[in-house]
Amino acid sequence: MRIALRILGLVAALLIIAAVAVIAVTFLGRQSITDGFETNGVHIVKDGIVSVAVVAVAQGEVALIDAGNDKSGQAILAELSRRQLGPDAVTAILLTHGHPDHTGAIAMFPKAQVMALEAEVALVEGRTAARGPLPRLFPARPTGVNVTPLQDGVTVTVGETQIGVFAVPGHTAGSAAYLVNGVLLLGDAADTASDGEVKGAPWIFSDSQAEDRASLVGLDQRLLRDGVDVTAIVFAHSGVLTKGLAPLDAFAQKNQSR
Numbered sequence: 139m140r141i142a143l144r145i146l147g148l149v150a151a152l153l154i155i156a157a158v159a160v161i162a163v164t165f166l167g168r169q170s171i172t173d174g175f176e177t178n179g180v181h182i183v184k185d186g187i188v189s190v191a192v193v194a195v196a197q198g199e200v201a202l203i204d205a206g207n208d209k210s211g212q213a214i215l216a217e218l219s220r221r222q223l224g225p226d227a228v229t230a231i232l233l234t235h236g237h238p239d240h241t242g243a244i245a246m247f248p249k250a251q252v253m254a255l256e257a258e259v260a261l262v263e264g265r266t267a268a269r270g271p272l273p274r275l276f277p278a279r280p281t282g283v284n285v286t287p288l289q290d291g292v293t294v295t296v297g298e299t300q301i302g303v304f305a306v307p308g309h310t311a312g313s314a315a316y317l318v319n320g321v322l323l324l325g326d327a328a329d330t331a332s333d334g335e336v337k338g339a340p341w342i343f344s345d346s347q348a349e350d351r352a353s354l355v356g357l358d359q360r361l362l363r364d365g366v367d368v369t370a371i372v373f374a375h376s377g378v379l380t381k382g383l384a385p386l387d388a389f390a391q392k393n394q395s396r
């Protein structure tokens with residue numbers, strides 16, 4: 139009996155060590171979020187572990203790319219009040235995906251139309267659970283959010299600003315990248331290492347790493363083919379790269395033959 143307990147304890151300890159190691163490998167070596175970075179009307183707000191982009195879309199009107207982790211939306215509201223705006227100035231929230239650290243403060247902005255790719259709507263509305271190794275441990279719960287579905291390849295006009303929508307499935311089924319004024323926001327589809335190398339989505343939080351990598355390669359090819367002028371790439375859990383599309387090109391070259 140005592141030996142059995144010891145073995146059980148040892149197995150539990152090994153499992154905990156393995157889990158800590160996986161999480162450490164996931165987070166170490168990432169470039170940190172660049173709070174306050176701003177270019178072409180896109181302003182990055184750090185909300186704890188994740189970033190939100192506040193986009194000036196017209197006079198006195200903003201859109202958000204994602205809604206952060208903090209349900210009270212403190213960091214977003216602080217940025218709005220710096221602009222002498224209140225929550226009602228947010229007329230659109232475009233979600234990169236439905237994980238809860240990207241949808242936290244949606245309820246703080248009742249005037250906003252919430253948008254996500256069609257394949258992500260059920261996850262955002264809480265009608266289905268996420269499928270990654272860690273997210274799947276948390277059951278689906280209705281969120282009370284009503285989502286307007288978007289299609290891959292469309293351009294959404296918010297205020298006077300056009301936002302390009304690109305499907306990049308893999309991290310989740312309906313993960314989206316957005317292109318605003320030359321700024322490419324990749325959500326959790328990718329990260330940047332501290333040396334500026336683009337990395338695919340981390341295994342432990344993602345539906346399929348292979349699909350994610352293929353999506354990023356495909357996105358790079360689409361943007362190159364269309365001659366899109368990208369000035370900056372924004373990652374939700376890491377920094378901003380300002381070397382045009384080159385970092386994504388390098389990722390694509392490394393991964394397209396896999």
Ligand SMILES: [Zn+2]
Nearest residue numbers: 235237326343
């Ligand atoms: Zn995520």
